[in-house]
Amino acid sequence: FWDVHTETPLHTCKGHSHWILFLAWSHDGKRVASGCKNSQIRIWEADSGKQLCVLSGHRKWITWLSWQPMHKDGECRYLASGSKDGDIRVWDTISARILRVLSGHLQNVTCVRWGGEGLLYTASQDRTIKVWSAEDGKLCRTLQGHGHWVNTMALNTDYVIRTGAFDPAKSNVSPSGDGKYTL
Numbered sequence: 001f002w003d004v005h006t007e008t009p010l011h012t013c014k015g016h017s018h019w020i021l022f023l024a025w026s027h028d029g030k031r032v033a034s035g036c037k038n039s040q041i042r043i044w045e046a047d048s049g050k051q052l053c054v055l056s057g058h059r060k061w062i063t064w065l066s067w068q069p070m071h072k073d074g075e076c077r078y079l080a081s082g083s084k085d086g087d088i089r090v091w092d093t094i095s096a097r098i099l100r101v102l103s104g105h106l107q108n109v110t111c112v113r114w115g116g117e118g119l120l121y122t123a124s125q126d127r128t129i130k131v132w133s134a135e136d137g138k139l140c141r142t143l144q145g146h147g148h149w150v151n152t153m154a155l156n157t158d159y160v161i162r163t164g165a166f167d168p169a170k171s172n173v174s175p176s177g178d179g180k181y182t183l
Contacts, residue, residue: 001032001049011049015042024065026076031093033079035062041081043093053096060084064112068134071116080120080134082109088122090134100137104130111152123150 001011018037025032031052032044041055041062064082067073078099079091088102088109107125114120119140120132129143129150 001046013042013044013049013051015051015054016040018061022062022065024067024079026067027070028074028076031076033065033067033093035065035081037061039083039085041065041079041091043079043096053093055079055081055089055091055093055096055098057089057098057101058083058085058087063109066112066114068114069116072114072118080112080114082112082122084108086124086126088112088120088132090120090137102130102132102137102139104139104142110150113153113155115155121153121155123153125149129153 001009003010016034016036020034020036022035023032030046032046033041034044035041039056039058039061043052043055044050045052058081061084062081063084066080067076068078070076077092077094079093081089081091086103086105086107086109090099091097092099102122105122105124105126105128109122109124111123112120114134118134120134122130122132127146127149131140131143132138133140
Protein backbone atom coordinates (compact mmCIF):
# COMPACT_ATOMS: atom_id res chain seq x y z
CA PHE A 1 0.00 0.00 0.00
CA TRP A 2 1.31 3.42 -0.95
CA ASP A 3 0.83 6.89 0.45
CA VAL A 4 0.22 8.87 -2.73
CA HIS A 5 0.99 12.18 -1.02
CA THR A 6 4.49 11.22 0.12
CA GLU A 7 5.06 8.58 -2.59
CA THR A 8 6.31 6.15 0.05
CA PRO A 9 5.06 2.67 0.94
CA LEU A 10 2.76 2.36 3.95
CA HIS A 11 2.58 -1.44 4.10
CA THR A 12 4.02 -4.40 2.26
CA CYS A 13 1.63 -7.33 2.20
CA LYS A 14 3.24 -10.74 2.00
CA GLY A 15 1.45 -13.98 1.32
CA HIS A 16 0.96 -14.60 -2.38
CA SER A 17 3.47 -16.97 -3.94
CA HIS A 18 2.54 -16.09 -7.53
CA TRP A 19 1.57 -13.07 -9.62
CA ILE A 20 -1.27 -10.94 -8.34
CA LEU A 21 -3.74 -10.56 -11.21
CA PHE A 22 -6.60 -8.62 -9.64
CA LEU A 23 -7.27 -6.23 -6.74
CA ALA A 24 -10.58 -4.90 -5.42
CA TRP A 25 -11.19 -2.44 -2.56
CA SER A 26 -14.22 -3.03 -0.36
CA HIS A 27 -16.75 -0.24 -0.67
CA ASP A 28 -16.13 0.95 2.89
CA GLY A 29 -12.40 1.25 2.14
CA LYS A 30 -11.42 -1.01 5.06
CA ARG A 31 -10.33 -4.13 3.17
CA VAL A 32 -8.67 -5.11 -0.06
CA ALA A 33 -9.07 -8.43 -1.88
CA SER A 34 -6.25 -9.73 -4.07
CA GLY A 35 -6.40 -12.67 -6.45
CA CYS A 36 -3.41 -14.45 -7.91
CA LYS A 37 -2.29 -16.92 -10.51
CA ASN A 38 -2.17 -19.83 -8.04
CA SER A 39 -5.99 -19.51 -7.57
CA GLN A 40 -5.94 -17.95 -4.11
CA ILE A 41 -7.72 -14.85 -2.87
CA ARG A 42 -6.38 -12.97 0.13
CA ILE A 43 -8.23 -10.38 2.15
CA TRP A 44 -6.12 -7.59 3.69
CA GLU A 45 -6.86 -4.93 6.28
CA ALA A 46 -6.25 -1.63 4.49
CA ASP A 47 -5.11 0.37 7.54
CA SER A 48 -2.41 -2.07 8.64
CA GLY A 49 -1.73 -4.36 5.67
CA LYS A 50 -2.51 -7.34 7.92
CA GLN A 51 -3.78 -10.45 6.14
CA LEU A 52 -7.25 -11.32 7.40
CA CYS A 53 -7.93 -14.57 5.53
CA VAL A 54 -7.13 -16.75 2.54
CA LEU A 55 -9.95 -17.94 0.29
CA SER A 56 -9.23 -21.14 -1.64
CA GLY A 57 -11.47 -23.12 -3.97
CA HIS A 58 -10.86 -22.13 -7.57
CA ARG A 59 -8.95 -24.63 -9.71
CA LYS A 60 -7.25 -22.01 -11.92
CA TRP A 61 -6.14 -18.40 -11.58
CA ILE A 62 -8.36 -15.53 -10.47
CA THR A 63 -9.58 -13.25 -13.27
CA TRP A 64 -11.97 -10.89 -11.44
CA LEU A 65 -13.05 -9.83 -7.95
CA SER A 66 -16.17 -7.85 -7.10
CA TRP A 67 -17.57 -6.78 -3.71
CA GLN A 68 -21.33 -6.70 -3.22
CA PRO A 69 -22.61 -3.09 -3.39
CA MET A 70 -22.65 -1.31 -0.05
CA HIS A 71 -26.38 -0.55 -0.13
CA LYS A 72 -26.95 -4.34 -0.14
CA ASP A 73 -24.13 -5.26 2.25
CA GLY A 74 -23.16 -2.51 4.70
CA GLU A 75 -20.53 -4.76 6.33
CA CYS A 76 -18.78 -5.31 2.97
CA ARG A 77 -18.86 -8.99 3.79
CA TYR A 78 -19.57 -10.65 0.43
CA LEU A 79 -17.17 -10.99 -2.48
CA ALA A 80 -17.64 -12.69 -5.85
CA SER A 81 -14.69 -14.09 -7.78
CA GLY A 82 -14.29 -15.25 -11.36
CA SER A 83 -11.63 -17.62 -12.56
CA LYS A 84 -9.97 -19.17 -15.56
CA ASP A 85 -11.72 -22.41 -14.42
CA GLY A 86 -15.05 -20.96 -15.68
CA ASP A 87 -16.69 -20.79 -12.25
CA ILE A 88 -17.85 -17.90 -10.11
CA ARG A 89 -17.65 -18.22 -6.36
CA VAL A 90 -19.48 -16.11 -3.81
CA TRP A 91 -17.56 -15.79 -0.55
CA ASP A 92 -18.33 -14.72 2.99
CA THR A 93 -15.05 -12.90 3.73
CA ILE A 94 -15.72 -12.74 7.50
CA SER A 95 -16.05 -16.51 7.96
CA ALA A 96 -13.75 -17.27 4.96
CA ARG A 97 -16.34 -19.67 3.51
CA ILE A 98 -17.67 -20.30 0.03
CA LEU A 99 -21.40 -19.57 0.04
CA ARG A 100 -22.09 -20.82 -3.47
CA VAL A 101 -20.44 -21.84 -6.73
CA LEU A 102 -22.00 -20.64 -9.98
CA SER A 103 -21.18 -22.91 -12.89
CA GLY A 104 -22.36 -22.55 -16.46
CA HIS A 105 -19.73 -20.70 -18.45
CA LEU A 106 -17.89 -22.90 -20.93
CA GLN A 107 -14.65 -20.88 -20.82
CA ASN A 108 -12.69 -18.36 -18.76
CA VAL A 109 -14.76 -15.87 -16.70
CA THR A 110 -13.55 -12.41 -17.74
CA CYS A 111 -15.73 -10.08 -15.65
CA VAL A 112 -17.97 -10.25 -12.56
CA ARG A 113 -20.25 -7.39 -11.49
CA TRP A 114 -22.81 -7.16 -8.70
CA GLY A 115 -26.00 -5.46 -9.76
CA GLY A 116 -27.85 -3.09 -7.47
CA GLU A 117 -30.98 -5.22 -7.30
CA GLY A 118 -29.72 -8.61 -6.14
CA LEU A 119 -28.33 -9.88 -9.43
CA LEU A 120 -24.81 -10.97 -10.30
CA TYR A 121 -23.60 -10.49 -13.89
CA THR A 122 -20.75 -12.54 -15.33
CA ALA A 123 -19.01 -12.38 -18.70
CA SER A 124 -16.86 -14.99 -20.34
CA GLN A 125 -14.68 -15.95 -23.25
CA ASP A 126 -17.56 -18.24 -24.25
CA ARG A 127 -19.14 -15.02 -25.68
CA THR A 128 -22.01 -14.92 -23.18
CA ILE A 129 -23.15 -12.81 -20.27
CA LYS A 130 -24.97 -14.72 -17.56
CA VAL A 131 -27.30 -13.15 -15.02
CA TRP A 132 -27.58 -14.95 -11.68
CA SER A 133 -29.66 -14.47 -8.56
CA ALA A 134 -27.12 -13.44 -5.91
CA GLU A 135 -29.43 -14.75 -3.17
CA ASP A 136 -29.66 -18.38 -4.27
CA GLY A 137 -27.20 -18.68 -7.18
CA LYS A 138 -29.81 -19.66 -9.76
CA LEU A 139 -29.20 -18.73 -13.38
CA CYS A 140 -31.81 -16.15 -14.43
CA ARG A 141 -30.83 -15.67 -18.07
CA THR A 142 -28.04 -16.00 -20.59
CA LEU A 143 -27.36 -13.13 -23.00
CA GLN A 144 -25.93 -14.44 -26.27
CA GLY A 145 -24.93 -12.95 -29.59
CA HIS A 146 -21.49 -11.46 -29.10
CA GLY A 147 -19.12 -12.20 -31.98
CA HIS A 148 -16.10 -12.50 -29.70
CA TRP A 149 -15.17 -12.74 -26.01
CA VAL A 150 -16.96 -10.44 -23.60
CA ASN A 151 -14.05 -8.87 -21.73
CA THR A 152 -15.75 -6.37 -19.44
CA MET A 153 -19.11 -4.88 -18.45
CA ALA A 154 -20.31 -1.65 -16.88
CA LEU A 155 -23.37 -1.39 -14.64
CA ASN A 156 -25.03 1.62 -13.07
CA THR A 157 -24.69 0.45 -9.44
CA ASP A 158 -22.12 3.17 -8.75
CA TYR A 159 -24.67 5.77 -9.80
CA VAL A 160 -27.31 4.19 -7.58
CA ILE A 161 -24.95 4.26 -4.61
CA ARG A 162 -23.89 7.88 -5.00
CA THR A 163 -27.45 9.19 -5.23
CA GLY A 164 -28.21 8.49 -1.57
CA ALA A 165 -29.70 10.87 0.96
CA PHE A 166 -26.58 13.05 1.24
CA ASP A 167 -27.27 16.52 -0.15
CA PRO A 168 -23.98 18.34 -0.86
CA ALA A 169 -25.79 21.71 -1.07
CA LYS A 170 -26.84 21.39 2.57
CA SER A 171 -23.66 19.81 3.91
CA ASN A 172 -20.95 21.31 6.05
CA VAL A 173 -17.80 19.70 4.68
CA SER A 174 -14.58 21.01 6.16
CA PRO A 175 -10.93 19.93 6.05
CA SER A 176 -9.67 18.42 9.31
CA GLY A 177 -6.01 19.40 8.84
CA ASP A 178 -4.76 15.87 8.23
CA GLY A 179 -5.82 15.76 4.57
CA LYS A 180 -9.21 14.25 5.40
CA TYR A 181 -12.62 15.91 5.43
CA THR A 182 -15.29 15.83 8.10
CA LEU A 183 -19.02 16.14 7.51
